[in-house]
Amino acid sequence: MVRRIVTGAHYGLRDWLAQRVTAVVMAVFVLLLVAMLLISPPHDYASWKAIFSERWMRIASFLFLVSLFWHAWIGMRNILMDYVHATGIRLALQILVILSLLFYTIWAVEILWAVELV
Numbered sequence: 001m002v003r004r005i006v007t008g009a010h011y012g013l014r015d016w017l018a019q020r021v022t023a024v025v026m027a028v029f030v031l032l033l034v035a036m037l038l039i040s041p042p043h044d045y046a047s048w049k050a051i052f053s054e055r056w057m058r059i060a061s062f063l064f065l066v067s068l069f070w071h072a073w074i075g076m077r078n079i080l081m082d083y084v085h086a087t088g089i090r091l092a093l094q095i096l097v098i099l100s101l102l103f104y105t106i107w108a109v110e111i112l113w114a115v116e117l118v
Contacts, residue, residue, distance in 0.1 A: 015074050022067040022074075029064040058112045065108045069101045 042048045051057060076097045084090040 015078070019071060019074055022071040025067040026064055026071070029060055029067075032060065052112070062108060062112055066105065069105055073097065073101055 036051065042051060052061070077094060080090050080093050080097075084093060
């Protein structure tokens with residue numbers, strides 16, 4: 001009989017739960033957006049601008065994007081931990097992923113809360 005020593009009582013539970021919560025947030029946003037587009041489909045730029053000029057839509061879009069980035073980080077980190085065995089290369093790739101996702105988050109804020117939507 002092999003005895004396994006577990007290093008933590010809830011190993012992986014936080015990541016599993018974060019993946020599920022972020023997936024639910026993204027699914028709710030997509031359903032909301034699809035419902036809005038089915039009810040009153042925008043036909044021109046002004047209509048699209050009107051949709052995203054509402055504060056609640058900007059916040060919902062930002063929550064969707066943050067959920068997407070967090071979901072992507074957990075997935076990419078797990079892929080890198082499973083398939084990149086050289087510690088230095090794995091660390092460098094993880095830092096690149098983190099910097100990319102931070103850049104995308106800042107860019108999303110800039111786009112969603114631009115002073116003047118062009």
